[in-house]
Amino acid sequence: xxxxxxxxxxxxxxASGKGGTGKTTIAVNLAVMLSAEGEDVTYADCDVEAxxxxxxxxxxxxxxIPIFLTAPHVDxxxxxxxxxxxxxxxxxxxxxxxxxxxxxxxxCHACGGCxxxxxxxxxxxxxxxxxxxxxxxxxxxxFVHGKLNIGEPLAPKIIExxxxxxxxxxxxxxxxxxxxxxxxxxxxxxxxxxxxxxxTPFGLSDLEIAYEVTRKLGIACSLVINRADVGDDRLKxxxxxxxxxxxxEIPDDRRIAECxxxxxxxxxxxxxxxxxxxxxxxxxxxxxxxxxx
Amino acid sequence: xxxxxxxISGKGGTGKTSVVAAFATLAKDKVLTDCDVDAADLHLILQPRIxxxxxxxxxxxxxVRPDLCAACGKCEEICRFGAVSMTGPGNxxxxxxxxxxxxxCEGCGVCVHFCPADAIxxxxxxxxxxxxxxxxxxxxxxxxxxxxxxNSGKLVSIVRDRAREIAEREGHGLILSDGSxxxxxxxxxxxxxxxxxxxxxxxTLSGLHDLRRVADLARHFRIPVAVVINKHDLNGDMTIEIxxxxxxxxxEVLGRIRYDQVVTRAQLAGKSVVEYGDGAVSKELAxxxxxxQDVLSRG
Numbered sequence: 001x002x003x004x005x006x007x008x009x010x011x012x013x014x015a016s017g018k019g020g021t022g023k024t025t026i027a028v029n030l031a032v033m034l035s036a037e038g039e040d041v042t043y044a045d046c047d048v049e050a051x052x053x054x055x056x057x058x059x060x061x062x063x064x065i066p067i068f069l070t071a072p073h074v075d076x077x078x079x080x081x082x083x084x085x086x087x088x089x090x091x092x093x094x095x096x097x098x099x100x101x102x103x104x105x106x107x108c109h110a111c112g113g114c115x116x117x118x119x120x121x122x123x124x125x126x127x128x129x130x131x132x133x134x135x136x137x138x139x140x141x142x143f144v145h146g147k148l149n150i151g152e153p154l155a156p157k158i159i160e161x162x163x164x165x166x167x168x169x170x171x172x173x174x175x176x177x178x179x180x181x182x183x184x185x186x187x188x189x190x191x192x193x194x195x196x197x198x199x200t201p202f203g204l205s206d207l208e209i210a211y212e213v214t215r216k217l218g219i220a221c222s223l224v225i226n227r228a229d230v231g232d233d234r235l236k237x238x239x240x241x242x243x244x245x246x247x248x249e250i251p252d253d254r255r256i257a258e259c260x261x262x263x264x265x266x267x268x269x270x271x272x273x274x275x276x277x278x279x280x281x282x283x284x285x286x287x288x289x290x291x292x293x
Numbered sequence: 294x295x296x297x298x299x300x301i302s303g304k305g306g307t308g309k310t311s312v313v314a315a316f317a318t319l320a321k322d323k324v325l326t327d328c329d330v331d332a333a334d335l336h337l338i339l340q341p342r343i344x345x346x347x348x349x350x351x352x353x354x355x356x357v358r359p360d361l362c363a364a365c366g367k368c369e370e371i372c373r374f375g376a377v378s379m380t381g382p383g384n385x386x387x388x389x390x391x392x393x394x395x396x397x398c399e400g401c402g403v404c405v406h407f408c409p410a411d412a413i414x415x416x417x418x419x420x421x422x423x424x425x426x427x428x429x430x431x432x433x434x435x436x437x438x439x440x441x442x443x444n445s446g447k448l449v450s451i452v453r454d455r456a457r458e459i460a461e462r463e464g465h466g467l468i469l470s471d472g473s474x475x476x477x478x479x480x481x482x483x484x485x486x487x488x489x490x491x492x493x494x495x496x497t498l499s500g501l502h503d504l505r506r507v508a509d510l511a512r513h514f515r516i517p518v519a520v521v522i523n524k525h526d527l528n529g530d531m532t533i534e535i536x537x538x539x540x541x542x543x544x545e546v547l548g549r550i551r552y553d554q555v556v557t558r559a560q561l562a563g564k565s566v567v568e569y570g571d572g573a574v575s576k577e578l579a580x581x582x583x584x585x586q587d588v589l590s591r592g
Contacts, residue, residue, distance in 0.1 A: 020306010111401030
């Protein structure tokens with residue numbers, strides 16, 4: 001992804017646990033401000049099930065890349081119905097019943113086991129498109145996102161392909177909500193996780209889970225408290241107790257919600273917030289020595 | 294056969310759990326589920342008392358036995374998920390052995406099968422826990438996915454299956470399910486076989502973008518879709534655009550809920566909005582619930 005020589009530059013993943021806390025708002029506005037400060041930044045939307053970053057950034061899209069998994073195709077002339085394929089498959093994507101092989105392609109994780117184990121060489125892994133990755137830019141800010149095809153269950157492969165296409169020094173990864181496989185795939189390998197939450201019971205509960213994920217993956221994190229005046233102080237106290245620095249607090253400003261609803265960038269519609277994003281980034285970079293890669 | 298209403302959204306943070314909690318208070322005779330297994334919140338309002346809990350094993354993980362590994366590298370060569378590397382301790386025969394990263398391990402078992410030294414153990418992975426509980430609103434089935442664990446879709450399926458068993462055994466006519474955001478594996482697992490997908494959306498470009506995707510997903514699985522527009526007064530134009538889309542798509546809009554801080558205050562008090570007070574939002578939610586029941590009775 002980047003050369004060994006580069007000493008500066010970070011991959012920052014923006015995650016939350018709870019949906020709707022402001023990950024995309026923070027990620028797109030941070031990316032734009034960093035780029036405006038002269039840094040070489042890529043914004044990567046890793047919420048491939050429901051990507052929204054493009055709504056705000058409105059990038060000039062230049063490339064559209066189909067993404068494939070593979071799935072088993074069985075040659076009926078070679079198949080003897082021995083059932084070894086069904087035995088090795090852990091995902092019920094290929095089953096052998098009464099010497100007949102059935103495949104359920106969407107369940108296939110493309111592990112290659114069935115094709116390897118077939119004694120007759122009757123199984124070929126055929127590519128199957130599960131989504132796309134699109135790349136573009138906006139005034140020097142690099143953009144990449146992915147879209148999982150409707151009905152496909154497996155987001156991580158698309159996320160992996162989005163992350164492969166990050167260029168430049170800095171990457172802002174916009175993570176999906178939750179704490180399951182897609183979030184893990186997004187966050188792993190990042191230098192820093194910027195957690196975004198709100199001071200409500202749901203916000204705190206899900207933030208605790210997201211925090212545990214960063215612990216398990218061994219990645220430093222900091223916290224943005226959005227809608228900071230709506231709830232109570234338990235979120236802040238949790239952050240303090242874990243030594244997680246709070247790098248930005250945003251009030252429950254209805255104007256932000258309204259400009260968000262129209263697909264507008266906060267830093268454009270409400271320029272008084274611009275400085276806050278730059279200051280936040282300085283705090284993140286300061287809270288963490290940039291590792292030599 | 295109980296009916297099942299699954300509340301989804303596409304976009305996160307539109308108000309699914311707040312709406313489900315309100316319905317839980319209004320509905321009679323139902324089983325509740327929280328299918329948002331990696332970031333569950335419904336329990337924060339319903340304060341369940343757990344009566345049964347079970348460990349969830351979603352699959353297996355490979356683990357190289359460093360005492361047996363001959364460091365031939367076959368496992369790393371055939372792993373499709375980048376989970377194997379030469380980072381294990383040495384043994385009598387070799388300076389370093391191979392090791393599997395359990396977070397990246399997909400549990401496919403291919404390395405286990407093909408290891409020439411039979412040195413790889415394939416062990417049940419404890420991916421979380423599921424619970425059957427009692428609440429002031431009736432029985433609830435919920436779960437907690439382990440940190441950085443996979444197989445969330447399977448855990449969702451278990452939660453729904455247990456709820457169905459309880460509904461059938463105890464004669465409840467309805468299952469009310471709090472879904473998760475997105476359109477991937479856990480959402481698919483929560484939608485299949487449902488009677489109605491109720492999409493809670495918000496009047497934002499992001500909300501409509503993601504609503505379209507989740508509605509297409511529900512249709513892909515032949516589940517009827519209805520919509521409720523939450524925080525509708527944040528953007529009147531977008532609310533109208535959503536209603537126009539819904540008409541074209543063939544989804545009934547069952548109501549609009551206004552933005553009101555009472556929703557947060559109720560959450561802070563550990564109550565559903567409807568329990569907390571009987572203001573405008575509570576009335577709007579009650580109206581939506583009436584219409585959900587109409588839709589279900591029409592079949």
